[in-house]
Amino acid sequence: MRLAELSARSGVPTATIKYYLREGLLPAGRRVSATQAAYDDVHLRRLRLVRAMIQVGRVPVATVREVLAAVDDDSLDHHMRLGAAVWALPHELGGTDVTADDDGAEVTEAARGAVDALLDRLDWPFARLAGADSPAYRTLVGALVRLAQLGYPWDIDHLTPYGRLAERLAVADLDMVQGYGPADEQVEAAIAVTVLYEPVLLSLRRLADGEESYRRFGEQEHAPGDDAPEADG
């Protein structure tokens, strides 16, 4: 397909596609004349992925390039390509800029110890070995430091159920990723699922929190369909 069709099918303006081509985020098309190139489904898929990372994940262009290098690295096996690509994705949510004073250093040490103990308890050998090399590990340590500094100290017994639920989320994530046929597509899908399902997960959690709060505290006074209009009414 020509550039115009690639733009129409992806919903990405041609100027943006040209920018991605210049930045090396999209492989060049096959030359068909001095001024025209042809693109195929590989370009379309890659374009969607780049857009997901930049628009939803707000991943910087330089990082997108790193992630894609991992996706395209044939020297890595499937697990390593999946891992390297997701690994390079930044965490949008804060929690890592730990204060550098003595108190901060002590709290950080304690948080690191808690994360290691949690990973042992969960029996996650891969995460345990990677340790602070993993951006997700560092985000978790930073989040615990924040909790402590803000007066909401963590408790490993409270964290464990979140870890167990994360295990089940990962099963759902990987099942979805494996639904995408060939290995190349799976790696791209893993990145998209990681980025695009974060808002899905967080909004479902907030809705479920409301539901659970309603169940525990609100049932008597606010029965649905009683003091509020029927959903389908």
Add this chain to the structure above:
Amino acid sequence: MRLAELSARSGVPTATIKYYLREGLLPAGRRVSATQAAYDDVHLRRLRLVRAMIQVGRVPVATVREVLAAVDDDSLDHHMRLGAAVWALPHELGGTDVTADDDGAEVTEAARGAVDALLDRLDWPFARLAGADSPAYRTLVGALVRLAQLGYPWDIDHLTPYGRLAERLAVADLDMVQGYGPADEQVEAAIAVTVLYEPVLLSLRRLADGEESYRRFGEQEHAPGDDAPEADG
């Protein structure tokens, strides 16, 4: 306690505390002289909460004021105060700025239908009744629109397990909130737990994804303790 002690115990600079006082995010202290006021544990707790919202949740000051108004509204029962406070919290993660063209409107309609069907299937009457009045509902619709537009169409069968896991997260969340004694503290804790556990949850999910990917694809070639140093070595 005096302002200096409030600052020392909370880790918030006195200039910032004065700013929060001026903005009405913190109730005034009890006057003890023409130039001095006394603060207590209620101020300390409120200060921590304001900081959690502003620093971690990046909640705008005007929104913090709205959230706190709900926290302090004695006319609401416990569920409604919890709900109103968490309700007012913005969602940091994107997904809502849906394109306004015809295609976008159609995709949005379809996404709304999918969310309603999902809520019915999950049997979440409170969320179903609130519908698009709920910011979390709108975020979820926006996230599904994004998925479709980026070429990763949703499937209600894929979304259902995330909903079921969100239910279990909500049980863990509310158990933690109820661990905070009096009702006032519970409402404050609910906000803090909502905001501060988002990075915890997302980083645990990424670690678990790596673990699950390792289990499915990497076991043979990358046994831990085999080609990598022992975690405790």
